[in-house]
Amino acid sequence: MGSTALGGAAPARAGLAPKNGVLGSTFKPCGVVKLKTTPKVGRSSVCVRASIASSPQKQYSPKTPAVQSGEEVRIAVLGASGYTGAEIVRLLANHPQFRITVMTADRKAGEQFGSVFPHLITQDLPNLVAIKDADFSDVDAVFCCLPHGTTQEIIKGLPKQLKIVDLSADFRLRDINEYAEWYGHAHRAPELQEEAVYGLTEVLRDEIRNARLVANPGCYPTSIQLPLVPLIKAKLIKLSNIIIDAKSGVTGAGRGAKEANLYTEIAEGIHAYGIKGHRHVPEVEQGLSEAAESKVTISFTPNLICMKRGMQSTMFVEMAPGVTVSDLYQHLKSTYEGEEFVKLLNGSNVPHTRHVVGSNYCFMNVFEDRIPGRAIIISVIDNLVKGASGQAVQNLNLMMGLPENMGLQYQPLFP
Template sequence: MRLAARHPNIKITALIAKGHAGQMLAQVFPHLSSLDVPSLVTSDEVDWDEVDVAFCGLPHGTAHAEIAKLPSRVKVIDMSADFRLRDLGTYAEWYGGDHGAPELLEGAVYGLTELYRDQIASARLVACPGCYPTAVLLALLPLVKDELILPEDIIIDAKSGVSGAGRSLKQNILFSEAGEGLSPYGIGSHRHVPEIEQELGEAAGQPVIVNFTPHLVPMTRGELCTSYVRLTGKTTVADLRAALTSGYADSPFVRVVEEGVIPATQHVRGSNYCHIGVFADRIPGRGIVVSAIDNLVKGSAGQALQNFNLMHGLDETTALEQLPLFP
């Protein structure tokens, strides 16, 4: 909503909530109190004739049932995981139940903007990627596609701020629990892994299994992923940099930083940018690729708005031009 409020082609006509239904927006999000928007209502109270696009931020496992109820003319930009995975069996394995709207899955487009621009432009339902897959895939997809790294030997060390866990009350994100400490979680079993493997496998033309470990960092927002890769043949780190630079030449929000510059979360905070750096490892034949995003912008809402722009024939940077906030 913060981003959409400055979009010249968006008018917020309905705000749907469950527990907060009946309240004013300012009661839930005081920082948005200056906006002239409707009060929060349930989905049954919405006049869908007044809605062209629905941005869906429901929890995993519940979004598909609600989206299935929407009129077919309403475009949907979903930020849950319900339409990200193409295989129904994989979805059931990682999200603990059968998919509630398999008939919609076939037409859903994975919303990694830089990879699926053309498909997103003509889609009715776009499934925005998770924040970790966004940072990881932007860093690795061109390298896998160009066969510059071995897809079977990828190790990903990922770190995210606590806002990635949402706003609900959870013990591990209480200030006294998360502050002044660093902890891994979802070791070997994080739900974003199948997204990463799905897209890397598509690029590689073969099944891919990655080593992925996320960590909770005591900061509000930001995400940094360090990927350790093995180079193929006579490939050099310079080749990796060249492939990334060429692959994102027409992508306004992906920036391959200058040689020697180290990406950092504070360099992208509040923006829709992704910074990628490439480094040689001390181990011969290996490279290190570092990517940084704001998990709430490029990793979620910003990418959703970027996809909205594509779906409506607008410049994909519209309402996303703000520079990173520093310090």
Template sequence: MSDPIRIAILGASGYTGAELIRLLGTHSRAQLAILTADRRAGQTLGAVFPHLAHVPAPPLVAIDDVTDWSGVDVVFCCLPHATTQSVIAALPDHLKIVDLSADFRLADVDVYAQWYGGPHKAPELQKSAVYGLTELARPEVAAARLVANPGCYPTGPHLALVPLIESGLIDPDGIIIDAKSGVSGAGRSAKEGLLHGEVSEGIHAYGVASHRHSPEIEQALSRAAGRSVMASFTPHLMPMNRGILCTMYVQAHENADAATLLAKLAVRYKGEPFVKILPEGTTPHTRHVRGSNLCLIGAVNDRVPGRVILVSAIDNLVKGAAGQAVQNMNVMMGLPETDGLSQYPMFP
């Protein structure tokens, strides 16, 4: 029997930490070694997440109380942005790290400072970080020590748009991304704007023309185009727990249409276990991916000549966070990519 992979989850009491524990519970080799959560230190996993009470796990501890990392192979960081940099910089070199915060996603530390309100605290470490959307960077992820897990909002647009820009089938300029997310994307902390009475029976845009995922989206689109690209991105908060639906408006080149774009994506993602291309004229629902690591992509010809509407759907806590992180860990450790991620979507 293969040796277990010993896991530490920093910030284990949030929604993303819970999803990591749920997914790793079915992983063939994962063993939970350390769970940190400062406000929940001393509590059992079952006390924090009753639905995970049966999972073998150590009690939660404060991160400052962890002094011995010799019994750990992989660290998942689920800490708030601007805190992870210092924590990761202090970790021993033998550890493989998947960071689920925004701290290492932006290659340009000056862009990070502009959007996150302060200088990057580990610029040298940033140089070695790999942006880990597995389907688009598998060789780099396999060789990495530190992987920056993509943000939930950029994941669907990157998977849908990057291959089409690289192939010259769509105009990189003028892309519009209309995104809608469930409330779990805002985290588990108590916030007035996320109370049931504030969110239910309504929908609203937020971070309009100023959301922090904008430069992350544009970073990948610019790399695909080989030049600077800007996109219009507007997120909306929906009265649902999980899911992100992104509707993307693009201008196709020459005689390309929805069928052309879907055919290119089908070739690009042939054999991929988690990215599925739908038949022309079919668009995904968030309910079709709930609880899974899937990304579904569909496309329809717009009534406006030459324009195509692409739609992607993911579960923001799985392919948009914890599932993508486990997928990256599998690649980093040379394991089957689907290990711990074979769950089918839950419906209804």
């Protein structure tokens, strides 16, 4: 769904003026970074700026594996026959240093990937195998795109030297008792849960950089936490009465055949679900509570809408005494001004899902509510990219000591 690949070096820019309704990024030089195997030829590397949450001095920890420009990182994609697995493959098609060597899909074992996803038939990929037959001796890192509840035991059995980004919810909740409450079974790898790092990239770069196992955030939590975490940390909004109305394309429900996702069930309408207890609620509350250093609860209603991909979260918040909408805007501007993938729109420009399709961007803006003292924040992402596979690639880039925008410079596909 992306446009032409942009795997080459981005020109260094500083202090860009807002353009086309979006605040520009400021790029800073990054260090050269080292691993093994055969270099790919004919592709140049990219460079990206320092973290908003980390000082430039902390940008490359000694614990970070050194991967030199041009050297391969060998990748396994587990659960490659689902939407997030396919999106990993699409993104890595233009990654200059990640090469897929193992792909698993138990029900499609023995098939060529191009027969499962014909839009990726041009890619030179290994055949799909059952996970029990996968050989990890030729693998440096793993994207785990398996369903919730199946991942814990599988990751527990993987070689300990592998870097892993898990796209399921199996390691997102730090409290294993809370996990059991929301997911209906006891956590099967509590020792790994203690090791896992939550992968909200723009907020937790240092932790991600030094991690072996990263729990990739959910799509709704990504779109909600990116605007709210900075505002809560700065004490600009009250912790009570946070109301969130969120809408997702149907790919957010996965590729499995479900009656509720049939065309006649979702066409020409909007479908609210999980009203009293969506599983992303504890994940959002965990992140917001950590930002606030006290318990935060939210009112959250997710909706399925009849489009393939895209997500919009509309957040209704009460501002702290003396705080204005302009204060919220200015704080988000200063927080994300140097970021490549999080963009605060100018003025009254409204974020739309169609403007982020196929890309790793999150667009957001802040608006004054007609109720005094309240504000409305709108955030949009592509649920399969920034809400899943794109953020996963961004995280593994960090874990391997590579520029985090590598392989992710697809521009949104519009119209």
